[in-house]
Amino acid sequence: MEPFSNLKSKPVPLDIVNVDTDQIIPKQFLKLLGKTGYGKYLFYNWRYDENGNAKPDFILNLSEFEGRTILLTREHFGIGSSREHAVWAIKDFGFKAILGTSFADIFYNNCFKNGILVVKLDKDKIDHIFLEKTNKNIEIDLLNQTIKIDSDIYNFDIDSTLKSYLMEGVDEISTTLKFENAIEKYEIDNDPLIFN
């Protein structure tokens, strides 16, 4: 995984609550066998009509938002299905970070496994960005855990382990395999093979 570097971009404001992963990537696109190539299907049913034409009013189809790498969301983003394809689509489309109030647990975990930074801010701050700052650059400094918009600076919390994974681009499995002795000891002390 590539290390996460500091980011500066205007946001793409998706002003909808309770966005579920079925919307982020509809089921008909879960049949690929790889992790790439999902970006063109991101928010497919909101982005395209039944004939596959881009809907002119959907935010990802508006030229002024093209190339922006921060997705600005509302409460309860990523609820529902555990499909990591949702994160692969967000990443493949070009987003590097997601800003919002709250995120579903599995979706949140999946983001960090793929190098996507998820930043949780209080509702009043997110409301403020939606109201006044959607055309301003947002600077995310992961090391110092700050977000800067104009003269506003917000601090954000992040789990220190997730932070270091992102900063160093760590492969989590390699890290875990260093605990081989502890795992083996657990298996000797316990019997996970409780079958007939």
Add this chain to the structure above:
Amino acid sequence: MLKTVYDKIWDNHLVYSYDDKHPSLIYIDRHFIHEVTSPQAFDGLRMYNRKVRKPALTFATVDHNVPTTNRSLPMVDEISSLQIKTLQKNCQDFGITLFDINDQYQGIVHVIGPELGLTLPGTTIVCGDSHTSTHGAFGALAFGIGTSEVEHVLATQCLWMKKAKNFEIILNNTLKNDLAISAKDVILSIIKNIGTSGGSGSVIEYRGSFISNLSMEKRMTICNMSIEAGARAGLVSPDEVTFNYLRDKPYSPKNESFERLLNEWRELRSDNNAKYDQSILLNVDNVIPQVTWGTNPAMTIDVTSTIPNPDEYAKGNEEEKKSAVRALEYMDLIPGIPITDISIDRVFIGSCTNARLEDLIEASIIVKDKKVSPNVKAMVVPGSQQVKLSAEKLGLDTIFMNAGFEWRESGCSMCLGMNPDILSPGERCASTSNRNFEGRQGTGGRTHLVSPVMAAAAAIVGKFVDVREWI
């Protein structure tokens, strides 16, 4: 220290722990995989030349995209077929047990785990599917994971996790009519009350006299939809109902090992006066049949109610109000209309929520000697081949087919419509599944979540009906 069942399972599975601030390494006892969320995980193993640490602890089946029609015919969908073949190859290469498409034990992963006795009290269970919470009904810590974590479990048999909060939902009293009102109505009521994120960051333990008297199948229905309340997992302390269910299941421990485990399992239940971070109480005697009207499972009303107006639903939250307006538009519904005035086109009885034998028996009581409305296309998709076989032995297939239902092979089917079982744009469906998201059952399709008996009655009348008037 007094502990909840979740505390006990957590402590029993700690492989390595720094402190409360950092994730701990947790051992995983059971790993279920299926064709849709596993191929990239095996690719990852191959890329780093890694092996599966404990192949005997992983079990695979095909359920998400399998056709539910005649399986002696070749699959029409070549891409789905490729996903299935990929799983077959991965299982073969890495030595994993696969209940393949024509296996007697094939079925929805959350239906077969319990019925085979693979799901046991006190174990940790994961699967690349959010409805893994179903297995919590057995007093297991069971939760859905993404594909990266599937790969991590395959390689290490462990996961890094932070401990979640303990959330108890106490369900007391009895249902006023235990055929017309069901476990599905109870869990929909809970989600209506606490919202789609009410359980976020928590493991919900369902307790109380209602739960103690509930069958395993109905406990599974409740735990299944914990994820719809945003919870990491849902569980029930194991008891004699759990242990009796597990005796003599194909993979459950036998004889002395079973008796030895029983002693351990009896220690698992939450200690009296154990501490919970959050607690709510629901008296189920107030619960009546539920129907969802919107595009998330919290958008639920009593069958006696009318479609709410967005202000009434949102209670002052502007974003939720917009969400309700959007949902009404998508669902093509007008506030103020009784839910029982709404006509339906399709009925789906199936899914990991409601496709076990008890669900099918109850639905069959409603449809026996009746006919499906001429305007409705209705289908029953048993949760597994074993469920299908048991139902056929009881003659349920005949009851459903005589009424005009289609009787299908087992799989996830129209719960998520990855196979050919989908709604057409604009079609309205009474569904026993777990998600009413936009397009979930087919692009443009409109889903109303209900219990099996409510779905069965809707199929007969062609509209939602209060099934309490029938039984």
